[in-house]
Amino acid sequence: MRFSGWRVLREGLTGNKGWRPHWRDPEPKSEYDVVIIGGGGHGLATAYYLAKEHGITNVAVLEKGYLGGGNVGRNTTIVRANYYLPGNSEFYSHSLRLWEGMEQDLNYNAMMSQRGIINLFHNDGQRDAAVRRGNSIVNQGDDAEILSREQVRELAPFLNFENNRFPIMGGLMQRRAGTARHDAVAWGFARGADMRGVDLIQNCEVTGIDVENGKVVGVQTARGPIRAKKVALAAAGRSGQVAAMAGLTLPIESHVLQAFVSEGLKPIVDHVITFAEGHLYISQSDKGGLVFGSYLDFYSSYAARGNLPMAEHTMESFVAMVPAVSKARLLRSWGGIMDMTPDGSPIIDHSPIDGLYLNCGWCYGGFKATPGSGSVYAHLIATDRPHGAATRFKLDRFRSGVGLMDEEGAGAQHNLH
Amino acid sequence: MRITCPLCGERDRREFYYKGAALVRPAEGADLDAWHEYVNLRENPAGPLDELWYHEMGCNSWLKVTRDTATHEILAVQLASEAGLGGEK
Numbered sequence: 001m002r003f004s005g006w007r008v009l010r011e012g013l014t015g016n017k018g019w020r021p022h023w024r025d026p027e028p029k030s031e032y033d034v035v036i037i038g039g040g041g042h043g044l045a046t047a048y049y050l051a052k053e054h055g056i057t058n059v060a061v062l063e064k065g066y067l068g069g070g071n072v073g074r075n076t077t078i079v080r081a082n083y084y085l086p087g088n089s090e091f092y093s094h095s096l097r098l099w100e101g102m103e104q105d106l107n108y109n110a111m112m113s114q115r116g117i118i119n120l121f122h123n124d125g126q127r128d129a130a131v132r133r134g135n136s137i138v139n140q141g142d143d144a145e146i147l148s149r150e151q152v153r154e155l156a157p158f159l160n161f162e163n164n165r166f167p168i169m170g171g172l173m174q175r176r177a178g179t180a181r182h183d184a185v186a187w188g189f190a191r192g193a194d195m196r197g198v199d200l201i202q203n204c205e206v207t208g209i210d211v212e213n214g215k216v217v218g219v220q221t222a223r224g225p226i227r228a229k230k231v232a233l234a235a236a237g238r239s240g241q242v243a244a245m246a247g248l249t250l251p252i253e254s255h256v257l258q259a260f261v262s263e264g265l266k267p268i269v270d271h272v273i274t275f276a277e278g279h280l281y282i283s284q285s286d287k288g289g290l291v292f293g294s295y296l297d298f299y300s301s302y303a304a305r306g307n308l309p310m311a312e313h314t315m316e317s318f319v320a321m322v323p324a325v326s327k328a329r330l331l332r333s334w335g336g337i338m339d340m341t342p343d344g345s346p347i348i349d350h351s352p353i354d355g356l357y358l359n360c361g362w363c364y365g366g367f368k369a370t371p372g373s374g375s376v377y378a379h380l381i382a383t384d385r386p387h388g389a390a391t392r393f394k395l396d397r398f399r400s401g402v403g404l405m406d407e408e409g410a411g412a413q414h415n416l417h
Numbered sequence: 418m419r420i421t422c423p424l425c426g427e428r429d430r431r432e433f434y435y436k437g438a439a440l441v442r443p444a445e446g447a448d449l450d451a452w453h454e455y456v457n458l459r460e461n462p463a464g465p466l467d468e469l470w471y472h473e474m475g476c477n478s479w480l481k482v483t484r485d486t487a488t489h490e491i492l493a494v495q496l497a498s499e500a501g502l503g504g505e506k
């Protein structure tokens with residue numbers, strides 16, 4: 001089934017009776033070349049690129065719940081490539097380029113909206129850091145520009161320019177950044193993978209990983225054992241539990257990050273805007289809701305909901321920066337389970353077990369990485385060599401201390417990112 | 418989330434700083450793997466976990482808190498000094 005404007009028109013005129021499910025609901029086979037554990041954004045994107053770029057289609061994606069029910073459906077939908085350190089920089093650049101061609105590639109409307117991101121700065125030190133990061137982004141081949149206070153005011157007049165404690169001195173803007181419809185990203189990759197022969201198997205929790213003589217041979221699942229030549233983890237916040245099935249302990253703590261949506265309002269926020277005070281980030285969805293969040297709650301959690309102190313802090317920051325929103329009502333909030341590494345950067349690497357691959361540690365940055373992660377992970381699984389855009393996401397950097405990527409300069413320790 | 422400090426009673430989460438899993442520090446001359454395990458590797462369970470919390474805005478005690486990471490329920494609180502967490506492994 002191919003989507004087009006003509007198709008929408010035809011279906012609209014004939015009672016919308018021609019639409020079909022976007023993917024099959026297959027029974028698991030007894031053996032696959034590759035089994036991917038986790039049917040979220042990264043797992044589905046990996047399956048898609050394995051099939052499309054590497055011709056490996058005897059693949060199953062095993063999902064314990066429903067496709068896209070994890071973090072790909074629990075984020076603030078922001079897409080950007082404004083990282084600073086080598087390692088992260090080229091990876092997110094690669095990912096943003098894939099985002100830009102993704103809808104055409106998948107023939108699926110992911111509502112990719114390159115509305116631009118503005119990182120505000122409030123003092124000289126932050127401005128210097130923004131200029132330095134902007135130069136780094138330009139060097140990686142992406143766009144960045146420094147906006148003056150007046151340029152920011154023109155784009156976002158609703159910001160509080162009278163705040164004496166956190167005056168807005170300007171912003172670092174990346175115009176190619178923006179937002180995408182998160183669910184549609186998962187569905188688009190799912191459909192693309194399914195069309196190329198990948199089996200997407202839902203309600204199929206993995207309960208064990210079979211290892212013989214240091215080599216992975218398959219998995220145990222709620223729907224029976226499945227043999228596999230290669231097994232690839234893409235379990236986000238649950239990576240620790242899945243890795244434990246293979247006897248591995250990861251350098252990961254799972255924390256909760258909250259996000260919030262206001263009631264639907266008329267268009268006011270045209271961009272993604274972040275405040276350097278309190279880590280706040282905001283955007284406005286196409287339905288009109290203001291989507292925003294700030295810090296982690298800073299304690300280990302699998303509850304998928306947070307506590308009130310961080311909710312209060314987030315609201316305070318928002319009202320301090322945009323006084324007008326004090327009259328808006330909060331519609332809902334939720335928490336995502338973040339797989340936090342000590343240095344705040346991810347792991348895409350071989351595991352110590354032959355044929356078992358790791359893709360985890362996305363911290364709070366997994367959504368923007370979705371196509372990039374899928375593409376480089378598929379490359380690693382297919383060729384056993386890291387993709388050129390992901391050579392530094394090594395597991396052993398934590399043990400050796402060599403190649404740590406601490407983007408914030410906070411120190412490579414748990415609970416600092 | 419409220420934590421009952423053994424010295425101060427039940428207090429708001431905001432009074433406490435979270436350190437993480439309650440692990441015993443390796444001896445100074447311990448090998449790299451022991452330090453790697455202590456600094457980086459985590460069991461990261463979805464369920465009861467022994468943690469270190471610091472009562473920063475109260476009595477300044479380090480606490481060993483047993484907390485369910487799946488529900489946020491506080492199961493037990495003890496002074497770290499009485500929990501055998503000081504010193505080296």
